[in-house]
Amino acid sequence: MPxxxxxxxxxxxxxxxxxxYKNAQSFVFVxxxxxxxxxxxxLRNELRKNGVHYKVVKNTTLNLVFKELGIEGLDEMFKGPTxxxxxxxxxxxxxxxxxxxxxxxxxxxxxxxxxxxxVATIAEVEALAAVPSKDVLLxxxxxxLLFPFTKLAMLTKAVAEKLESEGGVEAKAxxxxxAxxxxxAxxxxxAAEAEPVAxxxxxxxxxxx
Numbered sequence: 001m002p003x004x005x006x007x008x009x010x011x012x013x014x015x016x017x018x019x020x021y022k023n024a025q026s027f028v029f030v031x032x033x034x035x036x037x038x039x040x041x042x043l044r045n046e047l048r049k050n051g052v053h054y055k056v057v058k059n060t061t062l063n064l065v066f067k068e069l070g071i072e073g074l075d076e077m078f079k080g081p082t083x084x085x086x087x088x089x090x091x092x093x094x095x096x097x098x099x100x101x102x103x104x105x106x107x108x109x110x111x112x113x114x115x116x117x118x119v120a121t122i123a124e125v126e127a128l129a130a131v132p133s134k135d136v137l138l139x140x141x142x143x144x145l146l147f148p149f150t151k152l153a154m155l156t157k158a159v160a161e162k163l164e165s166e167g168g169v170e171a172k173a174x175x176x177x178x179a180x181x182x183x184x185a186x187x188x189x190x191a192a193e194a195e196p197v198a199x200x201x202x203x204x205x206x207x208x209x
Contacts (some may be wrong), residue, residue, distance in 0.1 A: 010061070017057070017065045025091040027114040028098045028125055029074075032056070032083045032109030043108070044102050050093040056083045062091055066114075073119045077112040090132050091116065099129035 021027075032040065057065075059078035066074055085094040095113065104110045110208045112124045120128070 002118060013061060014064045014068065017061070018068045020053070021065060021069060021086065023088045024086040024114075025088060025116065026094055026128070027037040027084060027086040029077050029111040029113055030083045030085065030098055031109045031111055032103070032107070033078055033081055035105060039101075039105050039107075043097075046101070047094070047097050050087075051089050052085050052087045052094045052095050052097060054083060054085045056081060071114060071117065071119065074112075082111065095125050095129040099126055
């Protein structure tokens with residue numbers, strides 16, 4: 001029978017995990033047996049980079065913790081070594097990172113999880129992993145909201161460019177018009193110059209008579 005000291009230590013661990021887990025948005029439980037040290041290190045680094053906590057916890061302790069949190073039906077998942085990945089900030093990140101590594105490393109197996117307080121199957125965890133990340137979703141929402149305004153701006157710019165282009169053509173036509181009107185005056189100039197010659201000829205012939 002465990003000593004009172006051991007029981008107290010176990011209660012303390014359970015209480016600490018309850019405090020850590022109570023605000024989690026999602027959990028993913030995995031069996032990571034067989035991963036090399038390098039693979040395990042890479043997995044932990046990627047999870048940490050995405051704000052995901054990760055730790056191997058005894059199944060008996062996990063059962064007590066989730067019972068305290070009011071979540072049951074996890075007995076099948078808590079068989080064999082269990083590592084817990086969870087995030088208090090991002091619902092999708094634990095599933096997305098773990099699924100990526102599970103696809104790359106044959107020894108990493110997803111056992112199931114908890115999504116927004118409800119027990120989730122392996123298929124449900126994998127479906128969550130397929131959802132775009134929070135940043136991508138936000139950018140898509142922003143694009144969807146701004147698209148009508150963007151389209152309007154593009155149309156306005158196109159109309160302005162067309163009007164400017166048409167205005168340029170009219171301006172060139174107006175500049176060309178005076179040159180065409182001046183042409184007849186230039187043609188009349190030689191006739192005007194020829195008249196004094198004819199008059200001079202007549203003046204020369206009159207005295208001869």
